[in-house]
Amino acid sequence: MGRKRTTKDGISAAFPELARGREAGCVAFLKDLISIPSPSRGERLACERVVREMEELGFDEVRIDAMGNVLGRLGSGPRVLAFDAHIDTVGITDPTAWQFDPFRGVIQDGVLYGRGASDQKAGLAALVHGLAMLREHGIPEELTLWLTATVLGEECVGLSWQYLVREEGLRPEAVVIAMPSRLRICHGQRGRMELEVETTGVSTHGAHPDRGENAVYAMAPIVQGVARLHRRLAGEDRAPGPGSVTVTEIRSESPAMTAVPDRCVIHLDRRVAVGEEREAVLTELAELPEAAAAGADVRLLQYGNASWRGLEYPTDMFFPAWETPGGDPAVRAAVEAARRVLGREPEFHRSDFSSTGCTTAGLFGIPTVGFGPADEIHSHTNLDQVALAQLAPAMAFYALFPVVYAGLGPR
Numbered sequence: 078m079g080r081k082r083t084t085k086d087g088i089s090a091a092f093p094e095l096a097r098g099r100e101a102g103c104v105a106f107l108k109d110l111i112s113i114p115s116p117s118r119g120e121r122l123a124c125e126r127v128v129r130e131m132e133e134l135g136f137d138e139v140r141i142d143a144m145g146n147v148l149g150r151l152g153s154g155p156r157v158l159a160f161d162a163h164i165d166t167v168g169i170t171d172p173t174a175w176q177f178d179p180f181r182g183v184i185q186d187g188v189l190y191g192r193g194a195s196d197q198k199a200g201l202a203a204l205v206h207g208l209a210m211l212r213e214h215g216i217p218e219e220l221t222l223w224l225t226a227t228v229l230g231e232e233c234v235g236l237s238w239q240y241l242v243r244e245e246g247l248r249p250e251a252v253v254i255a256m257p258s259r260l261r262i263c264h265g266q267r268g269r270m271e272l273e274v275e276t277t278g279v280s281t282h283g284a285h286p287d288r289g290e291n292a293v294y295a296m297a298p299i300v301q302g303v304a305r306l307h308r309r310l311a312g313e314d315r316a317p318g319p320g321s322v323t324v325t326e327i328r329s330e331s332p333a334m335t336a337v338p339d340r341c342v343i344h345l346d347r348r349v350a351v352g353e354e355r356e357a358v359l360t361e362l363a364e365l366p367e368a369a370a371a372g373a374d375v376r377l378l379q380y381g382n383a384s385w386r387g388l389e390y391p392t393d394m395f396f397p398a399w400e401t402p403g404g405d406p407a408v409r410a411a412v413e414a415a416r417r418v419l420g421r422e423p424e425f426h427r428s429d430f431s432s433t434g435c436t437t438a439g440l441f442g443i444p445t446v447g448f449g450p451a452d453e454i455h456s457h458t459n460l461d462q463v464a465l466a467q468l469a470p471a472m473a474f475y476a477l478f479p480v481v482y483a484g485l486g487p488r
């Protein structure tokens with residue numbers, strides 16, 4: 078056993094160099110992924126492309142589950158680790174606003190451009206090739222590695238992993254997410270909620286507005302109350318950052334443009350810190366003096382769209398914040414793997430986004446870390462991109478992480 082580990086450590090020291098030798102294959106795969114549009118609920122072709130790559134690279138088991146997620150397995154040891162990247166991307170509004178075709182994977186000056194390059198196709202390509210590299214040199218025998226290329230990440234972050242844990246019985250002891258962290262380590266993110274607040278009124282003819290109750294007038298002070306709530310939240314000292322709230326839509330209904338509206342709804346984007354629970358957030362809004370005075374209805378929205386395979390898996394739009402302690406083996410392994418790959422002390426990354434970690438760590442308490450190529454500042458923009466020089470270090474990191482993690486011994 079001792080000898081075997083020594084051998085493995087010897088090989089793993091060469092991973093950064095070996096990864097550079099495999100960069101071309103990773104880039105070719107990434108270009109293919111970029112050239113296959115994969116909006117949420119339209120990921121089928123991209124999923125099939127991932128299956129083919131995994132099969133060609135010799136994964137031990139590759140399949141697509143009933144939701145449409147791709148699962149690739151390496152090894153069959155008793156300790157399970159998982160690596161995740163979502164395969165869907167946000168869409169394109171105006172293609173002419175793009176300097177480079179969003180679906181061609183154009184490379185210029187060492188940068189590859191295209192929709193989803195940063196979020197999270199570069200991470201996915203590096204994961205597939207990084208773990209395949211580890212396979213060639215031996216998966217630590219106590220480990221099983223699952224690579225999940227998951228769907229619906231943009232529309233309903235982490236729903237895929239609710240399915241994988243509850244329905245597929247996947248219970249890894251740690252999860253690595255290939256998020257665009259620019260090779261920095263992320264071990265916590267804010268979560269989020271999508272909410273609506275509704276006021277009702279009494280409609281009358283617009284010629285006699287005083288005979289009715291205008292639902293928009295009832296809503297107006299609530300909007301101000303939400304703004305005030307945000308200022309209070311922003312001043313709180315919370316991990317991994319203070320909560321926030323903003324109105325993202327306002328709409329009203331009226332029998333006619335010549336009548337007083339009897340219904341008004343605002344949509345809220347609420348970011349939550351660790352420890353902010355759904356009921357408390359709902360109560361806090363309902364108890365805003367303006368909302369209480371108007372008798373407003375505050376509700377959490379649900380997600381219920383069918384996946385590309387036709388599966389409906391409804392869930393509350395509540396994605397809790399998460400933080401994996403710095404002393405957890407997952408964070409320690411990430412720090413050590415990054416140190417060896419980068420040849421320096423790694424940096425930590427405070428992501429502004431939410432990710433699958435909201436489910437794996439926030440909902441299920443599975444220690445989670447994020448690490449990947451590309452920078453989230455380019456995600457969802459028409460300069461979506463990845464610096465190709467970050468692919469090989471990311472591949473080496475994913476190959477090294479299981480070796481270092483296993484070397485820390487049992488949890």
Ligand SMILES: [Zn+2]
Nearest residue numbers: 196231456457
């Ligand atoms: Zn995104």
